[in-house]
Amino acid sequence: MQCVTFVHCLTLFKVLRASCVMTYYILVKSDSTIVSDYNGEGLTNKQKAVGGLIEPVVLEEGMTAYINEEGLLQSLDVNPLATIHFRNANVFDRYLFENQEVLGNVLFRCESEQQYKLLEASLKLGKQVSILEQSMEDSDAR
Secondary structure, three states: OOOOOHHHHHHHHHHHHHHHOOOEEEEEOOOOOEEEOOOOOOHHHHHHHHOOOEEEEEEEOOEEEEEEOOOOOOOOOEOHHHHHHHHHOOHHHHOOOOOOOOEOOEEEEEOOHHHHHHHHHHHHHHHHHHHHHHHHHHHHHO
């Protein structure tokens, strides 16, 4: 008979729990294109999404954003949707950012379907607001 300790059971529970967690990805490009259901599994896919080396930024429990680690050095374009989301999540207050903007593509990773759906809705709403603001600016300029 095999001796099973509490530590063995706890380790097994953690392994089983980790294998049951669904992960959802959304890619937000700097041109405000939103790619839902992006395949962000693995280092290669993450690097491809952001166009280089990745830097994980924890937004909240269960949600991480991957940004290009060298976005400033590469003079990547500002990502307006990601910048708004980072501001709303107080990311700039918690992390040392060179500026108060997110540069380049951002890959968001959510560990729950609820987080994923809320993020997706928030990003789509932010995009619509941005389009409306641009439209108003254009009409004021005429």
